Amino acid sequence: MISILQILLMLLSIAQFVIFAHIIMSWLINFQVLNLRQPLVAQLWYGLNRLLEPVYSRLRQILPDLGGIDLAPLVALLIVYALRILIVNNAASFI
Template sequence: MQSLFQILMLLLDIVWFFILAHVIMSWLINFQVLNLQQQFVAQIWYGLNRLLEPIYSRVRQFLPPMSGIDLAPLVVLVAVYALRIILINNAAAFY
């Protein structure tokens, strides 16, 4: 059961990394540090969007419209961190 706990923690870490990479890339694209005309940057950007947009769209259904501010990544990051806390506090159930 300990391996199940470690796998769940690894999956949450991967999701955390992807969301953080997506947020940082969106800032760099908006500040024109990165250019979507470059094929490598565009592939990473569209790949991250395809992975994360289903999660963000479900969260956006519950968030009120905020003119120009997308809080969905923040809500998902908080949810991932809360799941990590719940798993760590209940780690004894996995042993």
């Protein structure tokens, strides 16, 4: 059962990394450090968007419209952190 706990924590770590990569990449694109005309950058960006957009769109339906501020990545990251805390604090039930 410990292996299930480790697999869940690994999946949450991967989700956390992907969300961070998407946030940092969006900043770099908006500040014109990265250019979407570069094939590798465009593939990474569109891949991350296709991966995270289903999650973000559900969160955007719940969150209020704040104009140009998108809080969906922040809320998704907070959910990942909360799930990690819940799993670690209830690790005794996995043993």
